[in-house]
Amino acid sequence: MGNLAEELMAELTCETAFTIPVFGGIPIPESVAVTWAIMAFLLIASVLLTRNLKIVPTGKRQIALEYCVTFLNDFFTGILGEHGKRYIPYLSTVLIYIACANLIGLLGVKPPTKDLNVTAGLAIMSIVLIEYCGIYSKGVKGFIKSFAQPMPIITPINIMEIFIKPLSLCMRLFGNVLGAFVVMELIKIIMPAFLPIPFSMYFDIFDGLIQAYVFVFLTSLFMKESME
Amino acid sequence: MLTLSLDIIWTFVNLIVLFLILKKFLFAPVQKVINEREALINGQMAEAKAKEEEANEKLLAAKRTVDEAAEEAKRKAQYILDMAAEKEKQYIKAAKDESAKILEESRIKAQQDKEKLLADTREEMISIALMAAKKAVGSSIDSKKEQALFDDLVKKVGEA
Numbered sequence: 001m002g003n004l005a006e007e008l009m010a011e012l013t014c015e016t017a018f019t020i021p022v023f024g025g026i027p028i029p030e031s032v033a034v035t036w037a038i039m040a041f042l043l044i045a046s047v048l049l050t051r052n053l054k055i056v057p058t059g060k061r062q063i064a065l066e067y068c069v070t071f072l073n074d075f076f077t078g079i080l081g082e083h084g085k086r087y088i089p090y091l092s093t094v095l096i097y098i099a100c101a102n103l104i105g106l107l108g109v110k111p112p113t114k115d116l117n118v119t120a121g122l123a124i125m126s127i128v129l130i131e132y133c134g135i136y137s138k139g140v141k142g143f144i145k146s147f148a149q150p151m152p153i154i155t156p157i158n159i160m161e162i163f164i165k166p167l168s169l170c171m172r173l174f175g176n177v178l179g180a181f182v183v184m185e186l187i188k189i190i191m192p193a194f195l196p197i198p199f200s201m202y203f204d205i206f207d208g209l210i211q212a213y214v215f216v217f218l219t220s221l222f223m224k225e226s227m228e
Numbered sequence: 229m230l231t232l233s234l235d236i237i238w239t240f241v242n243l244i245v246l247f248l249i250l251k252k253f254l255f256a257p258v259q260k261v262i263n264e265r266e267a268l269i270n271g272q273m274a275e276a277k278a279k280e281e282e283a284n285e286k287l288l289a290a291k292r293t294v295d296e297a298a299e300e301a302k303r304k305a306q307y308i309l310d311m312a313a314e315k316e317k318q319y320i321k322a323a324k325d326e327s328a329k330i331l332e333e334s335r336i337k338a339q340q341d342k343e344k345l346l347a348d349t350r351e352e353m354i355s356i357a358l359m360a361a362k363k364a365v366g367s368s369i370d371s372k373k374e375q376a377l378f379d380d381l382v383k384k385v386g387e388a
Contacts, residue, residue, distance in 0.1 A: 031235075031238075032238040032242065036242070039242065039245065042246065042249065042254075043249050046249065047253055049254070050257040053258065053260075054261070055264050066258060069254075069255065069258040069259070088255075089250065090247050093243070093250045096250065097246055115235075116232060117233060117239060118239050120236055120239075121237075121238075121243065122239065122243065124236070125239075125240060125243055
């Protein structure tokens with residue numbers, strides 16, 4: 001049992017993948033290295049997928065690509081409304097990134113979302129965007145006044161929400177990925193073959209995608225809330 | 229495990245870079261094509277609508293022309309009928325006039341013939357009567373007496 005705890009701890013610790021030998025050596029954590037790999041993959045995929053796009057599509061590739069992009073546009077427009085269209089590319093990026101990060105565990109790579117720094121970074125960027133959204137649509141005065149709404153007595157709760165929202169976003173994602181990982185490790189101990197397959201379907205694929213969806217869904221909901 | 233470090237900055241940088249990459253290489257080109265297609269479709273729709281309106285206008289104009297032509301034809305037919313009726317009347321009148329004229333002429337001619345015949349007959353009768361009287365009286369009668377007898381005969385014939 002002690003062995004398992006050690007193994008789990010080892011898996012959860014974010015090791016340094018390599019060090020860039022400048023300024024006395026910049027350590028690059030494993031999660032960042034994997035993120036770079038995901039970025040490179042997405043860049044190559046984007047360039048390959050968007051080659052020879054035609055006004056009248058002839059290939060299935062373009063139709064599928066347009067379907068996905070239109071689906072994302074419609075999904076976020078449905079939540080944010082017409083005013084929130086400018087935020088759609090960022091939210092789509094986050095969705096694609098988290099989905100890739102959660103699914104990369106299938107390739108035997110440690111998912112970047114298992115690193116608290118990544119989920120916290122994503123959550124902090126989300127809260128910055130949420131508050132920027134509020135300031136952009138209401139103006140600084142309106143944004144400050146909105147803390148006293150619907151009644152002044154809940155102002156402290158509204159201020160606390162600035163910290164609660166990113167914390168919940170960050171911890172939900174991190175907790176789910178961590179929990180899924182621990183459960184999968186335990187299942188592998190019980191039966192290393194066959195049994196992990198259906199569970200992996202759920203924890204690695206379904207849960208991974210659901211968490212990506214939940215993260216951007218909540219971010220866009222909070223954005224809509226702060227815009228109103 | 230649950231510790232935050234300065235590595236969080238990597239997340240910010242990575243996410244922003246990934247956002248820029250996807251925006252430039254994925255969302256922008258796809259959106260551009262979608263927008264271009266939308267513009268093309270809107271243009272074609274507008275063009276089709278304009279053509280439909282034009283066609284409707286032409287159809288209306290054609291209908292108007294057909295209506296006008298039908299009206300014109302009707303008018304012309306009526307004119308021809310009227311003209312025919314007028315001509316018929318004229319011909320009938322002319323025929324009637326002609327026949328009346330012929331009738332009158334024949335009546336006059338008949339009258340003249342009758343009168344002529346009467347006169348001829350009268351003269352014939354006179355000459356016969358004269359010849360008979362000459363025979364009865366003989367040649368002794370003088371011309372004075374002959375004249376008196378003739379006048380007497382004429383008077384009698386006239387009375388007859």
